[in-house]
Amino acid sequence: MGSDETSPQTAATGYTTSKAFLEALAEGGVRYVFANLGSDHPGILEAYAQARVEGREHAFPELVICPHESVAMAAALGYAQVTGVPQAVMVHVECGTQNIGGMLHNAAKGRIGVLMYAGASPFTQEGELFGSRNEFIQWIQDVHDQRGIVRGYTKYDNEIRTGANVKQLVHRALQIARSAPAGPVYLVGPREVMESEAPTRQADAAHFPPVAPAALAPDVVDRVASALAEARRPVVVTSYLGRDREAVPALVELCEAAGAGVLESVPSYVNFPADHPLHWGFQWNDQHHNPLLEEADVVLVLGSDVPWIPTKNRPNAEARVFVVDEDPLKDQMPLWHVPAELFARADLGTAVRQLHHRVAELADPAVVARRRELAAAEHERLWAERARRETPVGETITPEYLVACVRDAIDDDTLVLTEAITHYPTVSWHLHRTVPGSLLGSGAGSLGWAIGAAVGAKLAEPERTVVSLVGDGSYLFGVPSSVFWMARRYGAPSLTVVFDNKGWNAPKASTLGVHPKGTAAQRDDFGVHFTDRPDLPGIAEAAGGAWGRTVEAASELKDALAEALAAVRAGRPAVLAVRVPEM
Known part of the structure; x- marks a missing residue:
């Protein structure tokens, strides 16, 4: 069994699990495979080479060679943040998997969809199957739980055990990666499996859409909208609502209807136009009190992991606090709490539109106009103070x-x-x-x-x-x-x-x-x-x-x-x- 002459041969039809895997990625919307390749990927590389000869390159995502796995992940994240479509990252067994660690953290905590794929050391060593071990490193890179390396950060992980259902696994992984809250998924495929024959008819990507956006229950809409309409000084705190670009103008409409100021806490997107009169600035690791929060009587947290630092700049104890988020309990954060009277899970854009319509019905226009006037004055004061800092000190660049x-x-x-x-x-x-x-x-x-x-x-x-x-x-x-x-x-x-x-x-x-x-x-x-x-x-x-x-x-x-x-x-x-x- 150990000689090349007697080793089992590759797929009789030439249609391998590797080809089905790459086709499934393309069918699922993946345009690029950001790859750092190794000894676990011969089936993948052969599939790409054959596609180029046959003029079928369009059937697979484009292969982007990345000399470092961390950069491969970062590039995939940047693409997904711009488009909303997860891309694929291909790395070498458990060594490459560990090299993506920091960017995997960013994908998980930043809620960015990405499909990571790594081969696994061949599981045969005597030539029993095509793709069996033939390099010394394959014994050294065989570890007890390769998927466990990433399990603390991924939404889903699985092993490709047969070519018969590889497309189903890929489409399911992408479906989970895209569904809110988005995040990373991980697949592994042993070399023998990726080299084996696969059926050409498999799962349809159209049957694996992301989960539809969730809305607020009507009683929750009434409760939050009533609080905003009746507030003396309402404030909205957000960090990543702007991940959905269409949610930003909807938030503008809500805040104008309520006369609510907006505070961006540790923002990673444009959540509210900086020049809008209701924008009350930004908060990071501020080690001082924030009067805008301390004076608020109603605080609506719309998509934020750290709306304030509890020991430094939290709202006053009498403020009514509401949390609306696609991830309202942060169950992946062992220590987290915001003292709110209501937590609701919903798509942020959908929730904001619901609240806007109800606030517009409930709020007194004269009261809202006065709130907006006061908020605009605060905006002008904040930005004027910052503008005075925009000068160099002699030739020193501040x-x-x-x-x-x-x-x-x-x-x-x-x-x-x-x-x-x-x-x-x-x-x-x-x-x-x-x-x-x-x-x-x-x-x-x-x-x-x-x-x-x-x-x-x-x-x-x-x-x-x-x-x-x-x-x-x-x-x-x-x-x-x-x-x-x-x-x-x-x-x-x-x-x-x-x-x-x-x-x-x-x-x-x-x-x-x-x-x-x-x-x-x-x-x-x-x-x-x-x-x-x-x-x-x-x-x-x-x-x-x-x-x-x-x-x-x-x-x-x-x-x-x-x-x-x-x-x-x-x-x-x-x-x-x-x-x-x-x-």
């Missing part, structure tokens, strides 16, 4: 000035990805995004998402200008050598603007938050400084022929931004590192 210059250099349609970490609030306050779908964050906490996600976003909308605003730490986390090689190979140029403050400011800020007068603070000894600054644009230039420049003087910034954007629009990736004050 973060606020940098973001203001980016804002002036781009148009409303430009897609901005934000991963500036300690400058997240600066980006939110000074970028002034107003168009739904024009801003993305990872929605989670694993760094290195933005520059890889920019590749996926550009593939999703090739005609759109894509700009990433990142910290120097998150830029390096993103594996720029892999990202910019991919950007050049697949024609996906974007502009990356790096806030270069010579280190990781977030751990320093966290330490100061706990030990403001500790030894680390007194000695400025945090272990996070880049004593020798890396050549951040140089990495992209070497790996992908990118345009690159480092700017230190405020007088040079606007011209540098214009030159970088011109390079991107001409088809060349660009990295502009901007020296801002050190930590």
